Amino acid sequence: MTVGPWTTATIAGLKRPIARSVQLRLDVADRVDHLPGQHYVVRLTAEDGYTAQRSYSVASAPSDPLVELFVERLDDGEVSTYLADVAEPGDTLEVRGPIGGWFAWDGETPALLVGGGTGVVPLVAMVRHAVATDRLDLLRVAVSARTLAELPYADELLAAGAVVVLTREAHGVRPPARLTAVDLLPLWEEGQTAFVCGSSGFAESASQLLVGMGFAPSAVRVERFGPSAA
Template structure:
């Protein structure tokens, strides 16, 4: 799918409109050849990729991109990854968890270098987004926190971090993407295999959502199927309107991020 270069979308200031919680049509972009600006390995099993994208269509926080690799014999493999950068960021940032049998993720984590070209398509998606126009509570597990990092960065740009509440979960702090940034933003951190000063090790529970604003808020859940089911149920039990709970579930071979 392609679209005219310079397809207009609202800038960060226009995205914040308290009277319009959602804009009618999310931006969408076609295939581009991006150039890798930088490659960073936050953990041995992950890679954060910064891309320069010509004629980029600005995304909304919560959208994702497809990455396509093409072998010399013409074989192609594609996977989707959530965007971590804010719309106002001049570069696009994707976070990829390396899967042992992942033909795309292993290449991106092990072989990609600054200056390399990379085929991408996006932004994609308009249902699982937050543009800053209403309060939102986001609950993410593992790599499922990545779209919420984009939302957090956008909230910082708008100076409206008061509108976004974050609860994030992982096995250990070292397994949590963007742990320092999330911790500095005041996110509630739930670790299933590591004690914290304010919480013993354990899975996400009702106590972790106590006091988190859910009434009248858009509630976003992102993680593996099991995590998403648990988090969604806990949010509804805490008083969230089921119609306002939006879920992204990840599997091992698709979706914006790998399995948690």
């Protein structure tokens, strides 16, 4: 898998769609095409030479001319606090990517996407790619969050037919609850690869559910994120 070198990216757009987060649209110099599920590293350098870097999944489809990153602001996050509180359109960042080959959808085979909290971000890239290539029929999606207001890209996920489970509020006729095998079983199809992304606890629980349903462990690909997953 080709990994792009360190390069510069200009912030072409910046939004804060949900609390404690920032959505960045980056114009990456000498950009290398990415696969849905891959990530970029953002590196910051202080005046004294101190550096801090953090990996963020790409939310945009490969066909998007810009690279979209979604960043959750963590109080002790050296990079996330800068991106959420300080960065502005027109600023230049140092980035490297795309990175990752295991947690990447090829766009041609059936997949079951299971995400918690900000762990839905790489799955959104997969959904967007499927929409762009008219292959949404290949994907089945289930996501979990504390509340709908805290779920990144909620409208797009719902439009794609995602099963949405909320742990702190009701969703439709469903009371607050965690994701269960009952939610996932109707989404199963022959030949699927499962992509699971979320906090360590969420990823472990969801992976166990899938293996319990009959998925081979080798068919369950996991990406663990920070503390935001439900």
